[in-house]
Amino acid sequence: MIRNLITGGAGFIGSHLAEHLLDNGEEVLVWDNLSTGRMSNLQRCVGRPGFRYIISDFTEDPSFPRMAEQVDVIFHLAAAVGVQLIVNDPVRTLETNILGTEVALRAAAKYGKRIFVASTSEVYGKGTRIPFSEDDDVLYGPTTKRRWNYAISKAVDEFLLLAYAESHGLPGVVGRLFNTVGPRQVPHYGMVIPRFIEQARTGAEMTVYGDGTQRRCFGHVRDVVPAIHKLVHCDDAIGHVVNLGSNQEITILELAIKIRDRLQSDSEIRFVPYEIAYRPGFEDMERRVPDLTKAERLIAYRPSRTLDIALDDILADGAAAPGAVMGNSR
């Protein structure tokens, strides 16, 4: 039976991955400090045979390497995520993302374990050549703009994995995830769909940052998670970076209207300049579309669930839990 360790397993994507692996008859050890994750995300896992969890910061827990030795595969998903969190707490972003990946990779390399590291489409920075392909050049703003530290910390994670793969023969792969959505994503850290749902549900103004013409692609977590699972076991993917997500675009204003219509809400749409939503000088990208050719070639990845299906699933699950709305058009 394959034994898996998921850092960040009580988070949005990690909890879906845990369920997917259990459904596949595998064992799962979730490691999470509940900084942005929640135990309630694991309610369909706790008590199932082969499922265990540890609540602590794995970067500081001396038992982490020993536990990593006992599994076959490591999925490293723990990170500081969400534009709002990143802008508000840049030290945490850099430390969690870079140190965490270093700790996970060191343990994987020491014991020769397969490892998947979650990266992000933010790594493409200000790139404008659409669609984004894994080998494209990247361009960032200055280091004085906090906005870029998530992108750069994840780019460092990618360099680390590629270096370990090349120098230590580590069987590892990077998944560059584009916006991933589905049940259990919360609005607190700047995720746009749960925020719009909460605003529409409560009749609050739906705040669209910028002019709303920026476009995004939203991949269903139930398409992305099986792809993560396949990638880590794909020998040809080892030592590679692979885009995962959806390539179907929608503008943020269209998204707000779609959600308002779906909820038959009377909420008004209000445009908020980026410098008010975040900080003066905040920059956003107009478009982010993945080139999925590599994922299709390696693991026959072809996302099948539309944004409407994702919204159906989110609304059916009653997600977008009530709470503070901070938000972004991420």
Ligand SMILES: NC(=O)c1ccc[n+]([C@@H]2O[C@H](COP(=O)([O-])OP(=O)(O)OC[C@H]3O[C@@H](n4cnc5c(N)ncnc54)[C@H](O)[C@@H]3O)[C@@H](O)[C@H]2O)c1
């Ligand atoms: N959701 C997306 O749209 C998206 C897009 C691109 C990349 N990603 C990447 O996917 C991964 C998962 O993202 P998510 O959306 O599920 O976010 P999430 O915040 O729900 O999950 C991250 C989890 O990591 C945990 N964590 C953070 N630091 C930890 C530590 N030191 N020790 C133990 N646990 C720790 C958090 O408590 C949380 O449960 C992240 O690496 C993120 O950068 C997500």
